[in-house]
Amino acid sequence: MKNLILKMADDALIIGHRNSEWTGIGPLLEEDIAFSSMSQDKIGHAWALYRILNEELGGEDPDKAAFNRSVKDFTCCHLVEYPIGEFDFSLVRHFLMDKAEFHRYDLLLQSSFLPLVNLAKKVKGEIKYHVMHADTWMQQLANGNEESKARIQSALNLVYPIAFSLFEKQDDEQAVIEQKVFVGEDVLKSIWVDDIANRIKEFGLTIPSSIDSSAHLGGRKGYHTDHLEPLLKEMTEVFAIDPNAEW
């Protein structure tokens, strides 16, 4: 169960970090603000999850867990690690990821582990808005002009296979399922695949046909893209100045 919560926390922290990078450079001021506020939500979710680990399961202090761990110990998936790229990349990632987050928290409402149920109740409401935001922009850009449509389709071709990294199983998954903490990644994945397929059709886009996601797996076991280490270095830069100080 710890692994499940930790990977959720790591995913939220790293995508929150990435989305915060849009602050000040979005295509519209409104989008700066939107990405910035979604990143606050995500970082807030990460904080809450590390707190559950800390308070309920004997884990480290949240600031230690987030800002003082080596790259090998992170279990985020590859999807969240990639740099923000251009708006098309970030938007499609946001669309694919938040749909998965939405369904994950929806499933967690049935968890046998009460702290997760309580968190899920709160978080689901926030993620609903992230999903709405993504849907609105996907719809607009997929039906904007030739260029925007082409850009969104090619970002989708690129990101869709990577998004399967979200559902990479962890070694203790069977126990998590048996204890009814979570129904498991396969269930989540199949809900997500159907939902995404419907949406993509509505937008007038197409899902890339042959998917090989194997190259994007490993994150849950500590094997990351080259992007994570510099990200963590940046994230912990100030702590490193005086590791014994509080900040």
Next chain:
Amino acid sequence: MYGNTFMTAEEAKQMDQTQDNPQKLIAFEARIERGEKIEPGDWMPVDYRKQLIRMIEQHAHSEIVGALPEGTWITRSPGFKRKLALIAKVQDEIGHGQLLYSACETLGKTREEMLDDLLSGKSKYSNVFNYPAKTWADMAVIGFLVDGAAIVNQVINSKGSYGPYCRALERICFEESFHLKQGHDNFVFLATGTNVQREMVQEALNRWYIPLLHFFGPSDKTSVHSEKLMKWKIKLATNDDMRNQFLDQYVPKIREVGLTLPDEKLKKNLETNKWEFSDPDWDEFYRVVNGDGPCNKERLEVRRFAEEQGRWVRQALVNPQDKYVTPFA
């Protein structure tokens, strides 16, 4: 965040030559005298509109350019609490930009036009943002003192005569008070922290002292006065008065935590009730205003990059005009 508006001699001369309908002008000035707010559809002198556009636009640019130096520290903020606070703060600043662009649009200039003028260098933003935020301690100094200075200015301006600008400023000032609290918390935390932290914040303070003095614009002795700006309540306090008010409020708070300011002459004259300080290098001020500061290029390049990289998105919006309807308030 915004410092203060000032004019070149040339601009002031031009302004004095504009002719408005004398009767309307009398009625207009009487309204201002009575403390009424001027609203977008009302008659207003040509120069009133022009100077307001200039000032509000500069203020708006200052908010979004001001978001950049702090924005670069978001990913590096130490710990959840500081990180969330900083993202929220920078987000507010961009929201301030948005509000102010809307206020300015009521005077007839679109956001796109304003952003174009920012990139071409035709319109300016607050000088203070042309200095780099070198360390984490800069977040404390900016949040506490640059925001603090901006609040002095913005509270005064919110008593001005143009309705939409005043209303935008009231909301802005409300949010700024949180920035100040956060900045102060960070500032005191570092000042009372480990030696390393204390040195960091002192070093940052030393670097920001001159830009903070410059923040309110040239001294009254040398700057071009415009009676009209004062009479029309576009400008409500002189640069020196605002600077003095700032020093009055903040120097004690800096000294209280045992930090110093790098100016031996800085002290309050108890007879005049005014602060005295070594004259900051005004040549440097003008150099930076005119584009030759440590970060002018970088700031505009980032904005240009954002504008260019995001152009396809704006063009793809089915009806981009929807986003840019002239607002009423």
